[in-house]
Amino acid sequence: MNDKALHTLEYDKIIQRLIGLTSTSLGREEAEKLSPSRELPIVERRLAATDEAVRSVMFKGTPPFGGITDIRSSLYRAKLQGILQPPELMEVAQFIMGSRRLTRFIASAGEETELPLLSDLCEPLTDFKALEDEIRRCIDEQGEVLDSASPELASVRRDIRINAGRAREKLESLVRSNSVQKMLQDALITMRNDRYVIPVKQEYRAHFGGIVHDQSGSGATLFIEPEAVVQMNNKLRELKIKEQNEVERILRNLTEQTGERADLLTGDAEILGLIDFIFAKAALAHALSATLPxxxxxxxxxxxxxxxxxxxxxxxxxxxxxxxxxxxxxxxxxxxxxxxxxxxxxxxxxxxxxxxxxxxxxxxxxxxxxxxxxxxxxxxxxxxxxxxxxxxxxxxxxxxxxxxxxxxxxxxxxxxxxxxxxxxxxxxxxxxxxxxxxxxxxxxxxxxxxxxxxxxxxxxxxxxxxxxxxxxxxxxxxxxxxxxxxxSNAFAIAEKLGLPKSIIDHARGEVSEDELKVDSMIASLEEDRLRAQAERQTAERLRRDVEKLQKEIEDERFKLEEQKAKLLESAREDARQAIAKAKREAEEIISDLRRLAMEEGASVKEHKLIEARRKLEDAVPSPVAKPNKASAAKSAKIVAGDEVKVHSLGGQKGHVVELTGNSEAIVQLGIMKMKVSLADLEPMRKAVSNKAPAAHTTIVKRSRDENIRSELDLRGMMLDEAIMEVDQFLDEAFLSNLGQVYIIHGKGTGALRTGIQDFLRRHKHVKSYRLGQFGEGGAGVSVAELH
The missing domain is CATH 3.40.50.300 (P-loop containing nucleotide triphosphate hydrolases)
Structure with missing residues (x-):
């Protein structure tokens, strides 16, 4: 494509706007490479992909690109057996999670509308969840290697804490000593070169053994490691080296696992960048109110x-x-x-x-x-x-x-x-x-x-x-x-602006007759165009009105046809059931007559024939009773607890459980409850009795509240107040059949978290509990599984 034309038509400004709508550096890279294509199949495929992204956003909202970053340089170093640092490994884990979330988003959108191109792009994406879980097991959200990464690391760090505590205790005893305090610049313990030291005044240097590690800028203070803690610091240094070696071993192991999958993850990164670029095109279409050409x-x-x-x-x-x-x-x-x-x-x-x-x-x-x-x-x-x-x-x-x-x-x-x-x-x-x-x-x-x-x-x-x-x-x-x-509008503009008419007339005289005829012809064409445009707009408006009316009529006709079809189908079903019932009963009667004939020969008694005829007449289905004004008047007196007949069910008896408005009630019919119109009910006459009225039976119904909370925020509360809130919250969640709830207590000093977890351990509704995982709030949230 002609570069000068791209610049002249400001195509680069469109590209810059597109780049600004990408969510990742991978998508930005794809947007920067965009250029017009001369091939129709390529252009149609590009537009189809943009259209799929537009429809995805329409049905499912903005796609999730969180965690998707350009990890290709880290993957390349891992492939070359260079050791990745914890933040780099955490980026790999977040990339895998982001890829999985985006794939699920497109699959979910694909259930609403067809997305063949986006689905094909997602097809080769790999889900290395095992690698992600291993990285998260070893490294926390801040990019630090966890004690749980290996038993050896946990043991070494435990020893470091013990020895560090002993060294500090020894130094604190020195600092608190009256004889030593006067020799110190400040009564504190500090670190130099990863070793515990104390600040000693220059003039008391001879009173202390040990090693001088540093001095202040003025030289008045020396940072001395007393001889009493030299061995302890040496031990700490050895433990620190062991810790560093173990951390390096863990990082090397994670890097090797990442390097084995580097090629596939690199391919995933390129695909995700392309998907981000496609959704950026959809975002640009939305920003411009643009359409598919x-x-x-x-x-x-x-x-x-x-x-x-x-x-x-x-x-x-x-x-x-x-x-x-x-x-x-x-x-x-x-x-x-x-x-x-x-x-x-x-x-x-x-x-x-x-x-x-x-x-x-x-x-x-x-x-x-x-x-x-x-x-x-x-x-x-x-x-x-x-x-x-x-x-x-x-x-x-x-x-x-x-x-x-x-x-x-x-x-x-x-x-x-x-x-x-x-x-x-x-x-x-x-x-x-x-x-x-x-x-x-x-x-x-x-x-x-x-x-x-x-x-x-x-x-x-x-x-x-x-x-x-x-x-x-x-x-x-x-x-x-x-x-x-x-x-040409020069004369009209000059006249409007106030140029004397004599000058304008003189100017017109200087113009050739042919040019005046052309100008007059153009003016006539313009007048005809405006008149035709107004008539076209009127015709267009009338056409739209007719189309709207036609559509309304068509919709109404469709609804009537649909209702007619439903009524006919319902009638056919009722007729099929009635005929089937009558047929079964008739066959039973015929069978009885044959049995009588065989038992008694030709001497079947008259009263037995009469009984058989009566059974045949009863087998004919009776029409469904229709509610009338009298029954409607009676229904107005119906209250909860009344025994009633349901006309549409052939006079079936039941009792009213509750009224659900001015025109309907819930009726108990055996083991079944159903909602029935009051006009379809007739109250049965109650027998007069001298007995004391029976105690009313209370029916408790519990349905899940659509607004029931699945999380409880306790931040800022005292422990006693928080426990009362948690107890009530767990009861509500249990009655609402929630399987899992989130209790937000924050990190803070940990006192609220400890108290809440002690309470959860004893609570009858709690099956188990745990701290929140990455993305759930971490140590600031407890997640409880309910029975």
Whole structure:
């Protein structure tokens, strides 16, 4: 792609904005390498990936990139058997965790919408959770090797603490001695060269044995290691060396495990950087309110309400533009500051963005082309150092373009032929346009020359366009009008500003009659365009109203058809069940008749036939009783505890458990409870009894509260107050069937944590408890598992 065009169209500013939306240095690296592609399949694949990221964010929100950093240099050193330091190993563990979280996010989004490209990218990602767990077992969040990393390290550090304590005790006894205190500069114990020392005044040096390790800047204080602790310090030094060797062994082991997986983790890093870059493109689409363009490689462009992406959305004036169908070139005329240059840059920059796989700030249905090159000569690039005038700089750019332009190129020319004599400039501009037309490229050029209006009017494949100007306000509207040449507004502007009419009339007389006819024709075209535009807007509004009404009618019809289908299906099901029941009972009666006939021969008694006929009549399903006004009146008197009949269930008896509003009640029918309309219930008459009323049975129902807490914050509380809160919290969690809860007590001195954990150990609802892990709050949180 032409580097000069990229700079002229400010493509680098789009890249910088994209870089700012990446979440990782890996994604930033991918964004910095982005450039437009000349191949349609590559462009379509890029846009499809951006579209998948946009839909993922729509369904699942912002993707998690926490913990994903560029660990490739550490992996390279691990592969070369260099020992990684604890912070580097912790970055590897966090990278593995971040990769796993992002993979789960995309898999979850894939359940909502199809994400074939993102899913394929995640497919080769590896989950080295065992390595992550091993690193976290040995190294804490602050990058320190834990005592639990190995039994040897735990033993050595325990010995270090014991010996250090003994050395301090010995020195503290010296410091507290009255005879020694007067010799000390300060009654304190400090460290020099990893050995315990005390600050002794210079004049008492002879009274102390031992080793001098340091002195103050003034020389008045000597830091002496008394002879009494020399052996203890020696022992500490030996233990420190053993600790260092054990730590190095642990780090070497972790590094070897990391180095064995370095190649796969490096590949994962590159994939995650690409995924971050794709989601950054989605973030840019959201920031620009951009849409997915349709792409082709046959030179067709269609922009609907397109905006320049670097202009504030509230200030940008959208443009509509079509190119490549009926015409391949557009000649744009109009006054300065009317928006011609911005329109050129908008078309060029949006083409570059689409070819880079970025959404464009335009309405749905916009169409862009994949060009083999985009060439732009925009702006005044005169140079004093190179002795180039405005005209010379334009010619230099044009000459370099003409040797590269093909029939698959887009050429953008601003102020074609400007900077020289108008007659020569317009003739040269026409010659350049004809040459580019013969090449078959797509061309958009702006000019001030009126000769080019007539040229475009008489040539096939070329169309006039202009930037709209409001004479009433003397201001441009920045709207691009295709098919309407720019009209000279000099006389109208001068008259509005107050120039005497006599001068304006004299000026009009100096203009040729042909030019006045052209100006009058353009004015008539403009008037017709405005009238057609108003009528089109009215027709469009009516069309939208009709479509809305049609949709509402269609939705209502669909609902009626759906309701009808449900009613028919329900009726068929009821009929099937009734027929099946009647059939079973009829078969039982026929079987009984046959048995009677066999037992009694032909002498079946009349009363037995009558009984069999009655059973057949009873087998016919009776219609479902419908609630009537009388039963509705009775239902108004129903209260909880009443015995009732349910009409829709064939008079089934039950009792009211509770009322759930003004029109429904929950009724107990045997072992089943169901919600029934009050109009469907009829209270049964209660038998009068002299017995004392039976005690009411209380039914307690407990349902899980949707707002039940799963964590309790105790920070700032005293222990007694906190234990009362924890007790109540655990009861609520147990009744709500929570399996795990989080109790936040903070780190502090550890007193609150110790008291809370003692209470958890004795609590009847607590099965087990532990401190929070990385990401759960660490030592500031206790996690309790409930029975």
């Amino acid at each position: 349709e792409m082709n490689d046959d030179g067709r462009l269609l922009l609907r309400k397109a905006r320049h992406p670097l202009i504030d959305i509230k200030q940008a004036v959208p443009i509509d533009m079509e190119l490549g169908e009926q015409y391949t070139s557009i000649i744009v005329t109009g006054p300065n500051t009317g928006g011609k240059t911005v329109s050129l840059k908008t078309i060029g920059l949006l083409s570059l963005m689409a070819m880079s796989g970025l959404f464009i700030p335009a309405e749905d249905g916009s169409r862009l082309c994949v060009f083999d090159g985009i060439y732009a000569d925009i702006g005044d690039e005169q140079s004093i150092e190179q002795n180039l005038s405005t005209f010379s700089s334009h010619m230099t750019n044009l000459i370099s373009m003409l040797g590269q332009v093909t029939n698959r190129s887009l050429v953008l020319l601003d102020e074609l032929g400007a900077g020289t004599d108008p007659a020569e400039g317009s003739a040269l501009a026409i010659a350049i346009l004809e040459h580019l037309q013969k090449l078959g490229c797509r061309l958009i050029a702006t000019t001030h020359y009126s000769e080019l209006k007539a040229y475009a009017y008489n040539r096939s494949g070329i169309i006039n366009a202009s930037m709209e100007f409001d004479v009433a306000t003397l201001r441009p509207t920045y709207r691009l009008l295709i098919g309407v040449p720019g009209r």
